[in-house]
Amino acid sequence: MDHNKGMDDGALFVMDGIAASHDGMAPSGRKKFRKKNNDDINISELAKQVLAGSRLHLSKAITLLESTNKYHKEKGQELLQELLPHTGNSIRVGITGVPGAGKSTFIEAFGGKLCDMGHRVAVLAIDPSSSLTGGSILGDKTRMEELTRNPRAFIRPSPSAGTLGGVHKKSRETMLLCEAAGYDIILIETVGVGQSETIVRGMVDFFLLLVLTGAGDELQGMKKGIMELADTIVVHKADGDNVRSAKKTVAEYKQFIHFLQQATPGWTTQSMAVSSYENKGLDKVWDTILQFKEIGEESNYWYNRRNEQTTEWFRSMITDHLIDSFYGVPERKQQVKSLEEQILLGRLTVTQGVDQLFNKE
Amino acid sequence: MDHNKGMDDGALFVMDGIAASHDGMAPSGRKKFRKKNNDDINISELAKQVLAGSRLHLSKAITLLESTNKYHKEKGQELLQELLPHTGNSIRVGITGVPGAGKSTFIEAFGGKLCDMGHRVAVLAIDPSSSLTGGSILGDKTRMEELTRNPRAFIRPSPSAGTLGGVHKKSRETMLLCEAAGYDIILIETVGVGQSETIVRGMVDFFLLLVLTGAGDELQGMKKGIMELADTIVVHKADGDNVRSAKKTVAEYKQFIHFLQQATPGWTTQSMAVSSYENKGLDKVWDTILQFKEIGEESNYWYNRRNEQTTEWFRSMITDHLIDSFYGVPERKQQVKSLEEQILLGRLTVTQGVDQLFNKE
Structure with a gap:
């Protein structure tokens, strides 16, 4: 185990407990601290506490799932997976x-x-x-x-x-x-x-x-x-x-x-x-x-x-991922915008614009 | 120039003239013939005829744009591009x-x-x-x-x-x-x-x-x-x-x-x-x-x-392309379906399903 992992990527684990859920306004109402080690997140223990109805741990779990930190996101999904039978x-x-x-x-x-x-x-x-x-x-x-x-x-x-x-x-x-x-x-x-x-x-x-x-x-x-x-x-x-x-x-x-x-x-x-x-x-x-x-x-x-809602959620997340990855490439937005301009000026057909974008000429 | 190109990919150029536009029911109402050479499609000439109001050539142009043949599609776009200023x-x-x-x-x-x-x-x-x-x-x-x-x-x-x-x-x-x-x-x-x-x-x-x-x-x-x-x-x-x-x-x-x-x-x-x-x-x-x-x-x-309609058309064609390419990979539909089943059974979170699909585990 790499005990420096948590520090290295500067991961911040927010203890977003009752205070935070009761008062989103006041940062002073939260306790934030750096975990020495990301591996400290014990998913089974957290799941147990959530199932037991601990509001503190529920808030913590939500924060974990909302995190943009890669490790936290994975841990959050692991937690959610464990809790799925109880949803x-x-x-x-x-x-x-x-x-x-x-x-x-x-x-x-x-x-x-x-x-x-x-x-x-x-x-x-x-x-x-x-x-x-x-x-x-x-x-x-x-x-x-x-x-x-x-x-x-x-x-x-x-x-x-x-x-x-x-x-x-x-x-x-x-x-x-x-x-x-x-x-x-x-x-x-x-x-x-x-x-x-x-x-x-x-x-x-x-x-x-x-x-x-x-x-x-x-x-x-x-x-x-x-x-x-x-x-x-x-x-x-x-x-x-x-x-x-x-x-x-x-x-x-x-x-x-x-x-x-x-x-x-x-x-x-x-x-x-x-x-x-x-x-x-x-x-x-x-x-x-x-x-x-x-x-x-x-x-x-x-x-x-x-079931339809869940399936639709999955499908729309796949589409979102495809669109995000596409537009996430640097310069892509500029590229699309410039093609758009040529199309509006009547210099390029829409199909040609799409073909150029995907290099299918 | 590869004079066999048209024959090789079995391209069929449909002369979809007045008869076809007047009667979509009867195949006998159309004249179909294989072009000896795809390069026979003279875009400038076709554009001129369309602009002159020839219904026969308009039908021909539409058929060209509706074609699924790669060469015809390109020629069709070329034609459309030439005609854009007149639209x-x-x-x-x-x-x-x-x-x-x-x-x-x-x-x-x-x-x-x-x-x-x-x-x-x-x-x-x-x-x-x-x-x-x-x-x-x-x-x-x-x-x-x-x-x-x-x-x-x-x-x-x-x-x-x-x-x-x-x-x-x-x-x-x-x-x-x-x-x-x-x-x-x-x-x-x-x-x-x-x-x-x-x-x-x-x-x-x-x-x-x-x-x-x-x-x-x-x-x-x-x-x-x-x-x-x-x-x-x-x-x-x-x-x-x-x-x-x-x-x-x-x-x-x-x-x-x-x-x-x-x-x-x-x-x-x-x-x-x-x-x-x-x-x-x-x-x-x-x-x-x-x-x-x-x-x-x-x-x-x-x-x-x-302008908004055209931009929206372009954007939606980009999205369509992304979705089509994604689901166009063999086995993809089966893969999505099987993940969907696991999600509905509560064995996998939706996010995990998406991650598996894009190999981001």
């Missing part, structure tokens, strides 16, 4: 919504309720534009304050920067680790910006869309494609003076839903009014999810979709 | 619709009207599921009978079998050839089956969706995503007893349109009733297209979209 036993719920729809408030209230019922809830975020410091979940410290303190909940912000594909990969692996750690409900929040919803839809069993009252007005600003991803549309903030118009909006959505492609075969997209503030309608959301699961399990669609 | 001077219109919406009848009537106005109209089809023999355009010989005989029109069925990407590439190149041959309006028909609409949307300036009366009922069976690709929704077969309900349907669509993402920035999707049978509303469709073009040219969106 899959959760209900995976995606949550999205227009800005201001109150996603964090909803997750705080809904997650808290589920914890009270005895569940263990992991909250993840997919938001490639944010990072630990500018994160949508932990950027605003006042958000999800109670859930953050709840011992039955585990909150993990979006992996810092990177491509959507990269964030996707990391979040999928984080989800599996959380399942191995005994979290039986995974809530994955995503901001309503284009592609990320499709990616989250490809990771979850059930997809929830949060909207506000006044469907007519709201609908105009919203990408309609998102509605066709949703298994349930929650008209949020149905409290106080809003109750009446929320009920009206629910009715409007119910009508509108019939004009949409259903997100899940065999399931009619639902619409319901919810007040996280007054704790109203959250039970109904949960009952709906359970009903959805029951129907899906009966028809086997639940399992088939998961 | 782009058309209005490219995509046409889709639910089965039974009367796409062929519409194209026959609309194309005929445009020819009467002095335009030259090329009709192409994108339908990877069909081929010359089972084609959606020429499969039923009674379709577009008049337009087929119109000397100002040129009809070309979908390239025979192949991937959607392949059909896409060929159709884009065919479109450019038609433009060089002086066709100033290109109508691209696609069947309403999923992906092909998105591909056609990526090739055209203006996208038309044909629907039938009874929006409420129709809407339920239709992929809503398609509506968000359309610049105009034509309620077709607005004749006889249908007129009243067609007007009602147009009104319903007009209302519904506001809930949709607009296909073209700066343009509100239109809805109108048309009877191809009674020749009603076709003028309005054409006026709408002209208005669309005017607005687009003013805002430069018309040109910007075309």
Whole structure:
């Protein structure tokens, strides 16, 4: 064994424990130290601790999988492989919504309720534009304050920067680790910006869309494609003076839903009014999810979709690898750009451009 | 020069002239002969004939570009390159619709009207599921009978079998050839089956969706995503007893349109009733297209979209090439499948599967 290996490549092993998962903002809340030797990472021991439900070790495991260090990455995969038989036993719920729809408030209230019922809830975020410091979940410290303190909940912000594909990969692996750690409900929040919803839809069993009252007005600003991803549309903030118009909006959505492609075969997209503030309608959301699961399990669609999602994940990672390797060659981007210019100027056909790129002339 | 080259690789040069373009069904309608020498293909001469508007040579040029023979492909690209400066001077219109919406009848009537106005109209089809023999355009010989005989029109069925990407590439190149041959309006028909609409949307300036009366009922069976690709929704077969309900349907669509993402920035999707049978509303469709073009040219969106489409075409061909080369290696598909099985059985992580594939263990 080469005991200097760890020092040589300057590997930094971050102890990203409870403090970090509770407060992504404060570097002082983390303990960082250089391991004398990378081989110190005892995967069996770490797996045992994760399976035992140690939040500290779960955080450590996630950090290992998110690492860009080659040795850590391999160790992380080894760990994940060991934990695979213990994954899959959760209900995976995606949550999205227009800005201001109150996603964090909803997750705080809904997650808290589920914890009270005895569940263990992991909250993840997919938001490639944010990072630990500018994160949508932990950027605003006042958000999800109670859930953050709840011992039955585990909150993990979006992996810092990177491509959507990269964030996707990391979040999928984080989800599996959380399942191995005994979290039986995974809530994955995503901001309503284009592609990320499709990616989250490809990771979850059930997809929830949060909207506000006044469907007519709201609908105009919203990408309609998102509605066709949703298994349930929650008209949020149905409290106080809003109750009446929320009920009206629910009715409007119910009508509108019939004009949409259903997100899940065999399931009619639902619409319901919810007040996280007054704790109203959250039970109904949960009952709906359970009903959805029951129907899906009966028809086997639940399992088939998961297998399809995994296969699709594998296929898209292969494609990503091919594209990354191709564009990863120095000068390649410039080469493509210059061919692109010639094509746009009408000097080269697209096919000739591709042929030149792959030297097939 | 190797005069045996053409014979050696068994290259077949198909004289795919007017007869073939008029009747894709009958092999007897074509003249096929082996060229003694591939070098007989005189690109400058062919380009001159295409530019002069010879339908025979246009067909020949398209066949050259569709060929899988290496030498023919290169010659075809050479030809296309020579013709590039003469392309782009058309209005490219995509046409889709639910089965039974009367796409062929519409194209026959609309194309005929445009020819009467002095335009030259090329009709192409994108339908990877069909081929010359089972084609959606020429499969039923009674379709577009008049337009087929119109000397100002040129009809070309979908390239025979192949991937959607392949059909896409060929159709884009065919479109450019038609433009060089002086066709100033290109109508691209696609069947309403999923992906092909998105591909056609990526090739055209203006996208038309044909629907039938009874929006409420129709809407339920239709992929809503398609509506968000359309610049105009034509309620077709607005004749006889249908007129009243067609007007009602147009009104319903007009209302519904506001809930949709607009296909073209700066343009509100239109809805109108048309009877191809009674020749009603076709003028309005054409006026709408002209208005669309005017607005687009003013805002430069018309040109910007075309450049984006070309760039996107180039990028997607690069990706296709990477994927094809990867899966083109013998045994690769089996290798991927076997890794997939191990992943689904929980024996391997997805990342490990990818690493094994690229030997990065």
